[in-house]
Amino acid sequence: xxxxxxxxxxxxxxxxxxxxxxxxxxxxxxxxxxxxxxxxxxxxxxxxxxxxxxxxxxxxxxxxxxxxxxxxxxxxxxxxxxxxxxxxxxxxxxxxxxxxxxxxxxxxxxxxxxxxxxxxxxx
Amino acid sequence: xxxxxxxxxxxxxxxxxxxxxxxxxxxxxxxxxxxxxxxxxxxxxxxxxxxxxxxxxxxxxxxxxxxxxxxxxxxxxxxxxxxxxxxxxxxxxxxxxxxxxxxxx
Amino acid sequence: xxxxxxxxxxxxxxxxxxxxxxxxxxxxxxxxxxxxxxxxxxxxxxxxxxxxxxxxxxxxxxxxxxxxxxxxxxxxxxxxxxxxxxxxxxxxxxxxx
Numbered sequence: 316x317x318x319x320x321x322x323x324x325x326x327x328x329x330x331x332x333x334x335x336x337x338x339x340x341x342x343x344x345x346x347x348x349x350x351x352x353x354x355x356x357x358x359x360x361x362x363x364x365x366x367x368x369x370x371x372x373x374x375x376x377x378x379x380x381x382x383x384x385x386x387x388x389x390x391x392x393x394x395x396x397x398x399x400x401x402x403x404x405x406x407x408x409x410x411x412x413x414x415x416x417x418x419x420x421x422x423x424x425x426x427x428x429x430x431x432x433x434x435x436x437x438x
Numbered sequence: 439x440x441x442x443x444x445x446x447x448x449x450x451x452x453x454x455x456x457x458x459x460x461x462x463x464x465x466x467x468x469x470x471x472x473x474x475x476x477x478x479x480x481x482x483x484x485x486x487x488x489x490x491x492x493x494x495x496x497x498x499x500x501x502x503x504x505x506x507x508x509x510x511x512x513x514x515x516x517x518x519x520x521x522x523x524x525x526x527x528x529x530x531x532x533x534x535x536x537x538x539x540x541x542x543x
Numbered sequence: 544x545x546x547x548x549x550x551x552x553x554x555x556x557x558x559x560x561x562x563x564x565x566x567x568x569x570x571x572x573x574x575x576x577x578x579x580x581x582x583x584x585x586x587x588x589x590x591x592x593x594x595x596x597x598x599x600x601x602x603x604x605x606x607x608x609x610x611x612x613x614x615x616x617x618x619x620x621x622x623x624x625x626x627x628x629x630x631x632x633x634x635x636x637x638x639x640x
Binding site: 407 | 552553554575579582584585586587588603604606607608609610613
């Protein structure tokens with residue numbers, strides 16, 4: 316966690332991957348900020364954790380693959396993905412089956428995370 | 439030669455499936471670039487990137503991906519700028535027939 | 544004998560309302576974000592099981608989301624043709640959205 320980083324940005328994503336175009340937009344904002352070498356954190360909250368499910372195959376519904384885009388995040392030096400532990404449990408998702416750079420956080424840890432970034436962008 | 443209708447206003451290929459090596463040569467020529475093996479190596483890497491991640495990389499990601507796939511000597515912005523002057527991610531993506539980089543502002 | 548459809552995630556008011564009115568004679572077809580209600584270890588799938596309603600999930604949406612192998616055993620995947628068959632079989636349809 317970049318506790319003293321200047322202009323660090325936490326992008327909070329709360330939407331499912333294909334229910335709307337919001338999921339892709341939120342990731343693209345994170346990538347754009349990272350492309351400008353800003354420290355970026357990504358926090359998946361609530362329905363947002365559904366973006367982390369692997370083996371997505373959206374060609375049948377004619378949109379691009381969110382899971383693949385998430386796999387490219389390390390190339391933008393977005394190394395750690397934070398996830399809402401409570402939402403993972405509610406959906407019965409096992410963190411072991413999700414991307415390996417995932418860090419599940421409880422409510423108190425998420426509250427602390429909010430304070431650790433200079434800016435928060437909410438989707 | 440593909441007709442101009444196969445390209446958008448900025449010269450990006452409209453349909454990914456229209457791409458073939460001669461099309462790459464055509465796009466490159468239009469940008470004043472004569473394709474060498476070194477150019478092809480990067481263009482092929484970009485097409486692989488698109489398959490892996492369903493997106494077109496910004497410069498930062500392209501540099502890192504090239505470093506992973508081709509080694510540090512080629513995974514740096516100076517090398518890529520030499521091959522594709524100006525805006526390497528954008529230019530090489532165009533030649534590779536990919537959509538314009540999503541976060542190329 | 545009602546065919547219910549739900550296209551909202553299990554956190555939604557649409558899911559809550561749907562759950563209240565499902566009976567064992569009914570079928571529930573999950574589509575869009577509704578599909579996540581059938582994730583096998585989720586609290587929502589337990590709540591749906593209690594109703595006794597037959598559960599169907601639209602395959603195109605489950606494949607997109609990567610959850611085909613994460614669905615409970617009591618769930619039937621349907622394609623668009625089967626979806627149409629369901630609407631023919633059930634005289635009335637209630638959409639929760």
